[in-house]
Amino acid sequence: MxxxxxxxxxxxxxxxxxxxxxxxxxxxxxxxxxxxxxxxxxxxxxxxxxxxxxxxxxxxxxxxxxxxAYLVDLASIDMNLRYTLLEMCLDIEHSIKVRLLEHITDDEEEDGFTIVERFLDLQNKTVQSYIGSMGTNASYAKKMYDRHHQKLPVWVFMECITFGQFVRFIEFYYKNFATDITYYRKLHETIRYIKNIRNAAAHNTPILMNIAEPGTAKKTKIASDYLSQVPNISKDARNKKLKNNRVHDLVLLLFIYSDYVTSSNMRKHTFENLTSLLSRCKRNKSYYQKNLALISTYKFFESIINHLKL
Incomplete structure (x- = not known):
């Protein structure tokens, strides 16, 4: 065609x-x-x-x-998956911001304003050029922007930036300010992959459209190390699955969620959603009896979810 x-x-x-x-x-x-x-x-x-x-x-x-009918069923499963993934990404973003602001608040040498100025200087941006759209009449954050845009504290800055801008701020903080190196190093290595999933889910882009295809991507060490913790996944399966970009990014999302989201209510809600999603995948399991690649991918993620028990 x-x-x-x-x-x-x-x-x-x-x-x-x-x-x-x-x-x-x-x-x-x-x-x-x-x-x-x-x-x-x-x-x-x-x-x-x-x-x-x-x-x-x-x-x-x-x-x-x-x-x-198989395509219709996969589309329905994928819709449920995107909703769940977007919630997980929002939970991760919220949890990281809480921890980040805790660290900045406890830093006696930081007033909450200088860090924003330094970040914007490195970006060659002013407050107006970086988040100026927040000052438009259509913006829900207009009042917040109008009040603070002349001198922007980090706690307001966190509410004004996009997720992509937040990713850059995390990388900036890790390189220049972080004292809890382990916490921020893992974020530095993984947050851009979380961004991939967040963008796809938020823009309603199909996640499952080639989820079972053999990939050619180079796997990251951190994703491989995470997967090595799951007893039911062999090294060979680990190496093969992580070559698929979507699989790789989803693996990191699940483990980063487990490591960084500490709210018991959030974790309970997400585990219920993921368990429900696994059940939904099996509703029409006869559709997939001859698709060994999809069955293998399902079992792969089922093992991870059951291992994490969020």
Missing amino acids: NDKYKLTFDEMIAYLTKKNIQFNITSEDEALEILRTRNYYYKLTSYKRNYQKEYDKFPYGIYMHLEF
Whole structure:
């Protein structure tokens, strides 16, 4: 299919049929209704990347053992996953900010203003250029910005910056101020991967679209070290799974959550969500009996979640 021209809904179904995607569970009429009202073609079909193609007799490639209903089910699971991941990222962000502000407050040599000025100087930014959008009438933080933008304390700065800006501040703090080196070193090594997941979840980008594909990424030592703690995951499985970027980032998110989120209520809520998500994955387990890669990926994350017991 040429992505540069628009398909009608009937042409979408015809193309899926040509690629051997079946309509035995969900009929073509039901699929048309789903594509019209519940999900859109590109997102829904992105999950087909988790299925193998047969090329021997079909030069253009056809999918093997793939029903349209399987794609719908994966899309539903992925939606639940994104909601859970976004909550986890928000918990991590909140918990780190609490600890960071504790450390800054306890630092007798820091007044809470100088650290912001120094950070902005290193970024070659002014307060106005860095967070000026907070001063617009549409911003929920306008009053906060109007009151403090001439001289910005770090506790207000934390409420005004984006997550990407927060990542840069963490790296700045680690290199220049941190006394609890271990706490901030792990964040320095991992926070950008948490950002990947946060951005994908917040922008409703499919997480599972190629979650079972063999990857070529270079695994990080910290992710490998974390996984070595899980008794049911072999070194070979660890090395293979971490080559997939999405798997790698999700692994770090789970372990960073376990290490950095200390609120018992947050942890209990997240473990309940993750346990519920694992159950949801098995609701239509017959759909995935022939997809050994997806089954393996499910068991991989099930082992991690059961090991952490958030």
